[in-house]
Amino acid sequence: MKLQEQVKEYITSQPEPKRSDMQELQRIILNIIPACKLWFLDGKDDTGKTVSNPNIGYGLQTLTYADGKTKEFYQIGISANKTGISVYILGINDKTYLVKTFGKSIGKASVTGYCIKFKTLKDINLDVLETAIRYGIENTRIKN
Secondary structure: OOHHHHHHHHHHOOOOOHHHHHHHHHHHHHHHOOOOOEEEEOOEOOOOOEOOOOEEEEOOEEEEOOOOOEEEEOOEEEEEEOOEEEEEEOOOOOOOHHHHHHOOOOEOEEEOOOEEEEOOHHHEOHHHHHHHHHHHHHOOOOOO
């Protein structure tokens, strides 16, 4: 199955309103980085065991680990979870930045060092979420 088909199938398999919210998130992200690399991780490890929720990734950055090894990975990710949706903003060095900058103004969301989790888009300030996504993209190397 092609990557775009996997992403579409994953989004359309979600119940409403999660499906519409994920479609809107994808529209917002692709509006910010239209020609980005698209990713789909099915949440399974090499043995086929489920280790996380499936997620869609957008963009490309090179992560550098403490041992000096590098790995290409996405910049922004979205994933459905039991209670709503998670937006991952990866590659930000300051793990307190999202909480300090967006935690109080984003609305009904849980904000950590790299994740903004909420039940539905109507519970949050979309302008604030978009600003957080733009910050994440601008602060990682984009290689479209």
